[in-house]
Amino acid sequence: MNFKLKIWRQKNRKSPGKLADYDVRDISPDTSFLEMLDILNDNLIRSGGEPVAFDSDCREGICGTCSLTVNGEAQGPDHPGAVCELYMRKFRDGETITVEPFRVGSFPIIKDLTVDRSALDRIVQAGGFISARAGSAPEANTILVPKHNADLAMDAAACIGCGACAAACPNGSAMLFAAAKVSHLSFLPQGAPERERRVLKMVRAMDDQGFGNCTNTYECEAVCPAKISASFIAKLNREYARAQFRQRLGE
Amino acid sequence: MFKSMIGTLDPKVPPGPLDQKWRNHQDHSRLVSPNNRRKLEIIVVGSGLAGGSAAATLGELGYRVKCFCFQDSPRRAHSIAAQGGINAAKNYQNDGDSVYRLFYDTIKGGDFRSREANVYRLAEIANHIIDQCVAQGVPFAREYSGYLANRSFGGAQVSRTFYARGQTGQQLLLGCYQALCRQVASGTVHMFPYTEMLDLVIVNGQAKGIVTRNLLSGKMERHAADAVVLASGGYGNVFYLSTNARGSNVTATYRAYKRGALFANPSFTQIHPTCIPVSGDYQSKLTLMSESLRNDGRVWVPKRKEDRFKASNEIPEAERDYYLERKYPSYGNLAPRDISSRAAKEVCDEGRGVGPGGRGVYLDFADAIKRLGEETIRERYGNLFHVYQKITGENAYKVPMRIYPAVHYTMGGLWVDYDLMSNVPGLFVIGEANFSDHGANRLGASALMQGLADGYFVMPNTLPNYLAGQMGKRPSSESPEFEQAEQSVRARLEKLLKVNGTRSADSFHRELGLLLWDKCGMSRNEQGLREALRKIPELRAEFWREVRVPGDEEDYNQSLERAGRVADFLEFAELMCMDALERDESAGAHFREEHQTADGEALRNDENHAAVFAWEFQGEGQPPKLHREQLHFETVHLAQRSYK
Numbered sequence: 001m002n003f004k005l006k007i008w009r010q011k012n013r014k015s016p017g018k019l020a021d022y023d024v025r026d027i028s029p030d031t032s033f034l035e036m037l038d039i040l041n042d043n044l045i046r047s048g049g050e051p052v053a054f055d056s057d058c059r060e061g062i063c064g065t066c067s068l069t070v071n072g073e074a075q076g077p078d079h080p081g082a083v084c085e086l087y088m089r090k091f092r093d094g095e096t097i098t099v100e101p102f103r104v105g106s107f108p109i110i111k112d113l114t115v116d117r118s119a120l121d122r123i124v125q126a127g128g129f130i131s132a133r134a135g136s137a138p139e140a141n142t143i144l145v146p147k148h149n150a151d152l153a154m155d156a157a158a159c160i161g162c163g164a165c166a167a168a169c170p171n172g173s174a175m176l177f178a179a180a181k182v183s184h185l186s187f188l189p190q191g192a193p194e195r196e197r198r199v200l201k202m203v204r205a206m207d208d209q210g211f212g213n214c215t216n217t218y219e220c221e222a223v224c225p226a227k228i229s230a231s232f233i234a235k236l237n238r239e240y241a242r243a244q245f246r247q248r249l250g251e
Numbered sequence: 252m253f254k255s256m257i258g259t260l261d262p263k264v265p266p267g268p269l270d271q272k273w274r275n276h277q278d279h280s281r282l283v284s285p286n287n288r289r290k291l292e293i294i295v296v297g298s299g300l301a302g303g304s305a306a307a308t309l310g311e312l313g314y315r316v317k318c319f320c321f322q323d324s325p326r327r328a329h330s331i332a333a334q335g336g337i338n339a340a341k342n343y344q345n346d347g348d349s350v351y352r353l354f355y356d357t358i359k360g361g362d363f364r365s366r367e368a369n370v371y372r373l374a375e376i377a378n379h380i381i382d383q384c385v386a387q388g389v390p391f392a393r394e395y396s397g398y399l400a401n402r403s404f405g406g407a408q409v410s411r412t413f414y415a416r417g418q419t420g421q422q423l424l425l426g427c428y429q430a431l432c433r434q435v436a437s438g439t440v441h442m443f444p445y446t447e448m449l450d451l452v453i454v455n456g457q458a459k460g461i462v463t464r465n466l467l468s469g470k471m472e473r474h475a476a477d478a479v480v481l482a483s484g485g486y487g488n489v490f491y492l493s494t495n496a497r498g499s500n501v502t503a504t505y506r507a508y509k510r511g512a513l514f515a516n517p518s519f520t521q522i523h524p525t526c527i528p529v530s531g532d533y534q535s536k537l538t539l540m541s542e543s544l545r546n547d548g549r550v551w552v553p554k555r556k557e558d559r560f561k562a563s564n565e566i567p568e569a570e571r572d573y574y575l576e577r578k579y580p581s582y583g584n585l586a587p588r589d590i591s592s593r594a595a596k597e598v599c600d601e602g603r604g605v606g607p608g609g610r611g612v613y614l615d616f617a618d619a620i621k622r623l624g625e626e627t628i629r630e631r632y633g634n635l636f637h638v639y640q641k642i643t644g645e646n647a648y649k650v651p652m653r654i655y656p657a658v659h660y661t662m663g664g665l666w667v668d669y670d671l672m673s674n675v676p677g678l679f680v681i682g683e684a685n686f687s688d689h690g691a692n693r694l695g696a697s698a699l700m701q702g703l704a705d706g707y708f709v710m711p712n713t714l715p716n717y718l719a720g721q722m723g724k725r726p727s728s729e730s731p732e733f734e735q736a737e738q739s740v741r742a743r744l745e746k747l748l749k750v751n752g753t754r755s756a757d758s759f760h761r762e763l764g765l766l767l768w769d770k771c772g773m774s775r776n777e778q779g780l781r782e783a784l785r786k787i788p789e790l791r792a793e794f795w796r797e798v799r800v801p802g803d804e805e806d807y808n809q810s811l812e813r814a815g816r817v818a819d820f821l822e823f824a825e826l827m828c829m830d831a832l833e834r835d836e837s838a839g840a841h842f843r844e845e846h847q848t849a850d851g852e853a854l855r856n857d858e859n860h861a862a863v864f865a866w867e868f869q870g871e872g873q874p875p876k877l878h879r880e881q882l883h884f885e886t887v888h889l890a891q892r893s894y895k
Contacts, residue, residue, distance in 0.1 A: 045801060
């Protein structure tokens with residue numbers, strides 16, 4: 001298969017970027033999208049050009065490193081799945097494919113297709129954890145978790161932290177990301193002691209990092225490679241309202 | 252420099268009966284008081300299960316920790332991709348499990364090439380790991396009662412594996428990432444993402460720092476510390492194609508080796524039998540299909556070579572060879588990893604492999620679907636069938652999966668003593684980066700157990716034993732040793748950039764991978780290994796003549812990163828083949844064709860080779876020196892493994 005690529009090239013954080021045109025030829029339909037970019041880069045290196053910078057690591061959809069917008073869709077058109085799980089058989093022979101980085105104000109572009117997502121780490125650092133010191137844990141089966149809650153917690157905890165939710169959101173909101181973590185920990189009895197602190201701090205961190213607000217467009221859910229449900233955003237809102245209410249009561 | 256230590260290779264196993272060694276050791280190890288901890292700095296390289304849990308726990312204890320990862324966030328470390336589960340001897344199933352049994356299964360699974368005392372401690376600690384992870388909020392699978400659920404895994408007759416769907420590694424890593432985030436917020440841990448360790452600094456014979464490169468800015472940095480903990484993972488990517496992440500590399504441990512740390516058993520590499528086969532020249536990685544599929548899938552190839560191009564449904568039952576069921580009637584499709592992998596290679600070598608290139612065997616669910624219905628199979632393995640369809644475009648409910656073995660894990664690593672300290676004082680090595688617990692073959696669900704045991708529970712207890720004598724001995728990063736290390740790193744990067752040849756680093760890496768897979772992969776022989784040892788230096792020389800690394804040093808330069816790692820793989824590969832040649836026996840995943848039983852099984856040589864082979868760097872162009880640590884089995888009796 002042959003493709004025409006329009007790829008965002010940007011030297012660094014400060015310089016302006018633009019779309020550049022490339023041709024790739026004789027690509028097998030069983031090639032993954034990222035392998036197709038590897039082939040392009042190999043050709044560029046051999047012909048004296050500058051390869052395209054893009055991020056990837058596990059290449060099986062779990063580490064959350066890859067972060068491309070393909071033809072306008074965060075993580076590409078084969079939902080649910082990360083762009084590393086996208087294969088060229090999904091495209092038509094001769095198609096023109098546009099490849100851009102995630103476009104979120106809180107994710108500055110580093111170079112070409114790579115973005116800085118450390119804002120997501122800072123949201124978790126604000127309170128996305130249970131403070132359990134190693135060595136102090138009680139015997140595991142003394143903490144009972146109803147299966148239904150454990151399953152819901154796991155549904156939320158499956159988030160791979162790629163940031164596609166924010167990239168797809170017209171407001172650049174990281175609500176689905178934060179909601180997944182808040183929900184995961186508040187469905188579990190172990191998370192109860194820090195429940196209010198956690199949600200208040202994480203929401204404040206989200207604002208501090210410059211993410212936008214949620215207006216329920218559900219674009220986040222549509223592109224999420226881990227199938228995180230937007231209903232967790234409602235859970236976050238409830239947790240937030242509850243925490244604020246209790247705070248006002250002085251509890 | 253460390254000659255005094257080498258030669259004896261004393262693992263410093265504490266005295267006393269096996270089940271009291273760890274307790275005794277803790278009772279008598281030196282401690283560091285809380286107000287002194289904040290005066291001590293510790294470097295942790297890597298942020299996976301081992302490094303992340305170590306950094307978080309040492310931070311909790313009050314040490315000043317610097318944690319480094321080459322990824323953009325500690326949450327991306329490759330531990331995240333582990334699927335199956337984590338072992339512990341809780342005996343919640345009341346099926347006869349015990350610490351001793353977990354210890355014995357692990358040491359037997361490793362084909363009796365690991366150190367008894369370390370493995371026993373691992374089995375003891377495993378239960379605490381489950382407690383710790385539950386307290387952190389890891390959403391393990393539960394029964395309707397709310398109690399923890401278990402499943403069984405290869406190499407054991409009990410159900411001792413705890414799991415979180417098919418994403419156990421992800422959930423355990425996120426648990427330790429969150430603990431790490433808490434420490435970052437409280438200021439005890441300073442996180443350095445996008446930072447690669449490029450050299451180890453040794454001052455007065457002790458590991459006292461590292462030289463790093465910030466991958467985004469290209470800036471070189473020196474970090475002095477009171478101790479260095481390497482948790483940089485395994486080297487499976489030396490084969491180019493493996494189930495490892497693209498970035499996984501040998502650089503940190505190999506740089507430490509070149510500074511004097513011993514590299515142990517580098518030839519012990521695990522090949523996992525159930526992965527999606529290679530499909531093209533540009534394939535960048537191999538994807539694992541969980542071992543659990545072999546519970547319901549039947550493995551077969553056509554009996555006749557000519558049939559291999561036919562569609563699977565055109566081959567009648569009588570013309571199929573269910574070779575695992577035929578060769579290992581009692582274990583059948585659930586034969587252990589090393590044995591299943593070799594059997595697949597064998598039938599493909601005979602020309603009966605299926606799919607493009609003939610390197611594949613069928614994993615067929617037709618019988619299970621007939622017996623249980625498609626819905627049940629979907630419930631059990633739906634996510635794996637989905638991944639398979641994404642990658643191959645085939646529907647495994649209708650046609651059999653095609654699978655082939657792939658490099659998955661490396662048991663070898665830097666040599667460590669009982670305290671997990673290398674022969675270089677102050678250099679600790681944990682997780683997959685060390686050699687210690689899995690012998691010649693790792694059992695399923697044991698890697699997660701080891702990483703977390705080392706980080707949450709071993710490091711906090713053994714590191715102070717060293718640190719207590721190190722107060723006030725942290726050197727300045729302006730000292731000549733740091734200067735020298737930084738200069739050598741700079742010189743190497745400049746050399747890479749200057750070659751300006753015509754080939755990408757990846758193209759050399761691929762070539763190296765093919766050579767190793769062929770000569771030092773699932774089975775090895777003297778002639779092949781000697782050939783590899785001849786060809787690797789040639790390839791390395793060509794690399795340094797022909798590689799082209801575009802861009803410059805002071806920039807986010809992914810080509811330069813990759814080229815540096817490939818250059819290290821090109822040196823390390825030689826060490827791996829040398830070790831495989833020296834180990835003149837078959838053991839676990841290391842199968843030397845010269846040493847097999849009459850029916851083709853691995854044949855150990857306990858008399859001569861019940862030992863750890865640890866290699867010492869002797870200078871560029873010099874052959875490394877071999878040291879042996881004799882393995883003493885006080886509790887278990889060595890036996891031939893049989894799965895017939």
